[in-house]
Amino acid sequence: MNKNVKLLLIIILTAVISSGLTLTLAKPETIVQEKEVQQNPDFAKLVDTYEKLEQKYYQKTDKEKMVDGAINGMVESLGDPYSAYMNAEDSKSFNETISSSFEGIGAELQEIDGQVMIVSPIKGSPAEKAGLKPKDKIIKVNGKSVKGKTVNDTVALIRGEKGTPVKLGIERGGSQQLEFSITRDEIPIETVYTNVTDDNIGRIQVTTFSEKTAADFSKAVKNLEEKEVKGIVIDLRQNPGGLMDEAIKMSEMFIPEGKNILQVENKDGSREAYRSENKDPVTIPSAVVVDEGTASAGEIMAAALNESADIPLFGEKTFGKGTIQTAEQYKDGSSIKFTIAKWLTPGGTWVHKKGIEPGEKVSLPSYAKLPYLDPSKPLKPGDASKEVKTAQAFLNALGYRTEENGLFDPKMKEAVMNYQKDHDLKQTGIIEKDTAISMLTSLQELVKKNDTQMNKAIEALKK
Known part of the structure; x- marks a missing residue:
């Protein structure tokens, strides 16, 4: 596949709680040029309001805050949990942690109906060790309610330096109230883990899709091929997503030339298919394991391997996130991230809010879901x-x-x-x-x- 895919597939725009606002995304490449708005009648009311407040408000105004608030309001009016505005400080922290480690608790977040929900804790992170689970709702941070707050606001309360504690009030299952005391730590961005079982079956766990995931995944597959394993299990459980182009590269390794990896549906309803150009796909018998924490790019890969490489899926129904986001940056360092399209499975199914049902439904033992x-x-x-x-x-x-x-x-x-x-x-x-x-x-x-x-x-x- 030689298409230079620059689309960013984001499970959550402010995904990983850290000392900064972080997410495994490529750095925004498009610089949004500010435009004169006076000639656009749609902005006359906005400009007039800005000028009135600046001139007549009884106290001194903060111009930067007013502009940030206006942009944030526009983005929030979309009602899309995957679109957000980040000021220069948050955007800087966001970009700095893309291909390095960061300090935080390590959890992917999403905002739904005014509540911030955990999509998945990162493997080996303080959040995972503490027992946070997918779909846990954050209701308090250090004893203070975060009801109605955005993901950005909640992250600002939770983030902090390595070694410092934070207390999270969690609602689980709609009724159970829990409290977690978590010590922040350094979270390494390592996304691919592999080992071989005693039965000579290779296992590859992919925890998220960041800039180096496809390269690391390719090395893992080649290593298992050299060991002549009988089969490969790709573990996408608790994988909240990340970069779409990485998921496409990884899926293409197993998909024969000419078959769809996914389809993208644009605003006007037109569709574009991304097809494999791999003339020598991996032929080792393989399987994929998924669960409710498998989302976004993780679902792209699961669906692609299942539908276009006949690789069976095991586990539980996935999260259900079927939209694509892009990131664009302003000259002052702030940025916006917004949804630009839908992604569909190779056969044209939109899994948004539905998830993917594995062919082999398997649940973990009941004690795996015990409260913290x-x-x-x-x-x-x-x-x-x-x-x-x-x-x-x-x-x-x-x-x-x-x-x-x-x-x-x-x-x-x-x-x-x-x-x-x-x-x-x-x-x-x-x-x-x-x-x-x-x-x-x-x-x-x-x-x-x-x-x-x-x-x-x-x-x-x-x-």
Whole structure:
């Protein structure tokens, strides 16, 4: 494929919480030239309002803030969660973190109906380690409500330096209220991870699509080919998207010449097909694993491989984000990002707000979706709460039987002490910080060991 694709596919315009406003996007290449508006009657009211406020408002006005507010208002009037205006400071931070590491908690965000929602935590990030999950809604930051605030506003409250804490109030499942205390850290932009199973099946996990993802993915595939693996599982779970051109390059590696990778539908309804030009596609039997955190460019790749390379999909229905954004920068360093088109699957399906249903539906064990166990809140005998019930579910999943009744009774204390004994912890019968962290780690290891979605894909390739 020799088309110079410069479209930016964005799952969320202010996606990664960090010390700056960051997202894995290519730097904006188009400089928007400011135009004289006096000759355009549509702007007469805007200019008149600006002049009246500047001349007659009873206090001194901030011209920059007024202009920023006007632009931001125009973008917000679109009602599109994927379009946004960023001032020079946020735009600078945004661009600086595209191909480097950044400091933050590492979570992809999206704004829906006035609420900021987590699309996916980044692999290995503080957000993932703390237990944040896709579709968690952020309702408080450091005890202050963020209801009605934009993604930009919320990110401004959350971002901060490495080593500093931030408390997030989360609404999960429409009713459950949780609080997370997360320490910000440096988040490396490493997006491709690979290993080989004992059954000689190669696994490639792609966490997001950034500037070097396609190159790293190509190296991983070639490495597995040299090892003569029996099959390849491409893990796109919790992948919130990123650069569209990277997803296209990666998909084309598996798609024969002439077949569609995707279609783009423009404002006027016209469509353009992006077709593979690969005369020597990868022929190793392959499979793709997806879930509700697979979005945007991740969905492009999943759909392309499934429809044009007959590669089966395993897991759960994807997020459903089917629009394309571009980024343009003003001379003062500020920028706007806005939706310019729809993307469609090779066969012409628009997955927006619908998602992609895998052919092989596989769910993770129920304990993989347990609520977060907060290490900052000790649980002791006599306590009765939802947090106690969560801890009981953790203990049961880890093989320490107790009733899940929300009451820290003698049976639960015995289970806690047995867990502490088996894990070389002080046997207090109280779930304090060290015990809670150990239980979180043990559960993560259990989920990894019993990864039913990955195991199903591997079994299919072994046949």
